[in-house]
Amino acid sequence: MSVFEQKPAGGIAPETDRADVAKRLGADAEAAVWYIGIGAILAFLYVPIGVLVAYSFNASRSLSWPMTGFTFDWYAKLAQNEQLIEATWNSLYVASFATALTLVIGVPAALALDQIDFPGKGVFRKLVLLPIALPGIITGISMLTMFRLFGFNLSLGTVIIGHATALLAVVVTQVYARLQRVPRSYAEASSDLGANGLQTLFLITLPNIRSAVIGAGLLSFTLSFDEIPVTFFLTGRDNTLPMYIWSTLRRGITPEINAVGALIVAASAILILISAVLLRDRSSAR
Amino acid sequence: MTAVQRLRSAAVLSPPLLWTVVFMFVPYSILLVYSFWKTQYPIFVPAFQLGNYMELVRDPQYLRVLLRTLKIAGLVSFFALVLAYPYAYFLVFKVKRPSVRLTLYMAVVAPLWVSYLLRAYTWKTILGTQGVLNSFLVSTGILSEPSSIFLYNQAAMVLTLTYVFIPFMVMPIYAALEKIPPSLKEASADLGENRLATFLKVTLPLSMTGIVAGFTMTFCLAFGDFIAPFLVGGPDGVMIANVIASQFGAALNWPLGSALAVVMLVIVLGIISASDRFERLGAGRLT
Numbered sequence: 390m391s392v393f394e395q396k397p398a399g400g401i402a403p404e405t406d407r408a409d410v411a412k413r414l415g416a417d418a419e420a421a422v423w424y425i426g427i428g429a430i431l432a433f434l435y436v437p438i439g440v441l442v443a444y445s446f447n448a449s450r451s452l453s454w455p456m457t458g459f460t461f462d463w464y465a466k467l468a469q470n471e472q473l474i475e476a477t478w479n480s481l482y483v484a485s486f487a488t489a490l491t492l493v494i495g496v497p498a499a500l501a502l503d504q505i506d507f508p509g510k511g512v513f514r515k516l517v518l519l520p521i522a523l524p525g526i527i528t529g530i531s532m533l534t535m536f537r538l539f540g541f542n543l544s545l546g547t548v549i550i551g552h553a554t555a556l557l558a559v560v561v562t563q564v565y566a567r568l569q570r571v572p573r574s575y576a577e578a579s580s581d582l583g584a585n586g587l588q589t590l591f592l593i594t595l596p597n598i599r600s601a602v603i604g605a606g607l608l609s610f611t612l613s614f615d616e617i618p619v620t621f622f623l624t625g626r627d628n629t630l631p632m633y634i635w636s637t638l639r640r641g642i643t644p645e646i647n648a649v650g651a652l653i654v655a656a657s658a659i660l661i662l663i664s665a666v667l668l669r670d671r672s673s674a675r
Numbered sequence: 676m677t678a679v680q681r682l683r684s685a686a687v688l689s690p691p692l693l694w695t696v697v698f699m700f701v702p703y704s705i706l707l708v709y710s711f712w713k714t715q716y717p718i719f720v721p722a723f724q725l726g727n728y729m730e731l732v733r734d735p736q737y738l739r740v741l742l743r744t745l746k747i748a749g750l751v752s753f754f755a756l757v758l759a760y761p762y763a764y765f766l767v768f769k770v771k772r773p774s775v776r777l778t779l780y781m782a783v784v785a786p787l788w789v790s791y792l793l794r795a796y797t798w799k800t801i802l803g804t805q806g807v808l809n810s811f812l813v814s815t816g817i818l819s820e821p822s823s824i825f826l827y828n829q830a831a832m833v834l835t836l837t838y839v840f841i842p843f844m845v846m847p848i849y850a851a852l853e854k855i856p857p858s859l860k861e862a863s864a865d866l867g868e869n870r871l872a873t874f875l876k877v878t879l880p881l882s883m884t885g886i887v888a889g890f891t892m893t894f895c896l897a898f899g900d901f902i903a904p905f906l907v908g909g910p911d912g913v914m915i916a917n918v919i920a921s922q923f924g925a926a927l928n929w930p931l932g933s934a935l936a937v938v939m940l941v942i943v944l945g946i947i948s949a950s951d952r953f954e955r956l957g958a959g960r961l962t
Contacts (some may be wrong), residue, residue: 524899
């Protein structure tokens with residue numbers, strides 16, 4: 390230990406020592422409060438999901454504590470539930486087409502908001518972004534009244550149109566946010582080098598927003614797969630998966646629903662990992 | 676603008692423009708028209724009269740449901756804010772490693788990817804009389820018999836909706852806090868302000884846009900929800916969206932349901948435009 394690191398002798402030293410210790414204790418206590426608080430919030434977020442998954446393996450039919458044993462029975466039951474399997478296929482069908490539509494409509498909408506000036510742009514932006522905060526029930530019943538007025542029958546097709554409309558805002562906000570971060574100079578350089586607008590769009594702009602488009606597509610797919618308020622009003626005889634779960638919930642709760650839930654949690658986790666990888670892809674590109 | 680450019684702009688612009696007009700503007704307009712129609716069971720006849728709106732004013736149950744819905748949405752937004760603000764603050768100012776920050780951020784956003792219905796359903800299984808919480812409390816001896824106070828009331832609804840919508844509060848607050856330059860807090864400390872004063876005079880005002888955006892989202896989403904009331908709400912938990920849904924279902928009175936939906940739409944639009952105005956004012960003050 391060097392001379393300089395030794396404590397100076399004299400009356401002041403113990404006082405500063407004590408102040409230091411008090412300060413450090415205070416900082417420790419503060420850190421502890423933070424960790425407990427953040428831990429509690431994370432527990433609030435994840436204990437219910439843990440309960441959902443855990444009881445899908447519970448031997449007993451009732452969802453109560455303590456758990457009675459481990460079983461795969463509920464999953465085996467799912468595999469034989471034809472209504473549920475059909476509903477799952479319907480949901481995949483709806484989510485695929487709704488996602489494709491939101492991208493085909495939403496990416497040009499974001500491009501237009503970012504790059505084109507036109508009369509009524511303000512109104513257009515408000516209308517496109519409205520469904521983000523607008524309760525789904527309003528989108529659902531307003532489209533229901535329109536389809537009925539014009540004599541359309543309700544089907545999975547009307548559900549797809551409803552989902553695409555409700556989820557358009559998600560795609561537009563995500564893609565628009567990314568477009569704002571693509572430097573203008575890229576497109577300028579492209580046109581200076583003799584590229585026409587179409588070439589600039591496909592060779593410069595779209596590759597730069599690729600991961601945002603994929604991310605928005607994944608999110609849109611998940612949200613459509615889980616959607617209820619719009620589907621509730623726009624579906625005909627066919628059930629989607631959430632609508633099927635909803636109708637079984639009317640009859641009471643069973644561990645089978647937990648098993649469906651656990652599978653959805655697993656599928657969501659995979660999609661989140663994919664989009665996290667895309668996100669990392671983006672930050673390493675910068 | 677050259678003709679080619681104009682053509683290209685039109686090509687980019689027309690699909691989304693057509694879509695929003697046909698599937699948003701037209702349906703909203705039809706909803707408004709329907710709200711003036713008359714119901715002659717079992718059909719609806721075109722008319723222009725304010726009977727549906729008068730009915731909403733005359734029958735006190737509609738006002739009661741509306742006030743209850745506003746109260747619940749307000750409570751949900753409040754509790755979501757109380758939980759989300761410290762969480763976002765911790766991520767931005769206390770977590771030093773970017774990877775930890777990203778993980779904790781994803782941890783709060785990730786539940787959005789898990790079915791909304793199932794996240795509400797799991798609370799039903801936790802709070803019920805035969806549920807996880809009750810049986811746990813009984814088995815540990817805290818309760819002598821299962822209690823029915825946890826489920827089918829407004830508290831259960833506030834809890835469930837807060838749980839479901841909290842990510843919408845965290846995201847904008849996080850974004851707002853992240854934008855605050857550290858130099859401002861340092862300057863405040865250099866000028867002799869203590870940490871509380873720095874928080875109240877610098878951090879909080881600068882994060883106000885995030886709070887308002889989060890509050891708006893959470894409030895509007897909770898305001899229009901009809902799934903949580905169905906699952907955990909019980910008899911005094913009916914919200915305005917449930918009444919609308921029943922008018923379009925069993926009650927079969929679309930014109931009245933449309934009038935209620937128009938009221939809901941007006942309230943939501945009012946909240947959104949107030950929040951927009953605040954954001955513009957706030958942005959003006961920062962520059």
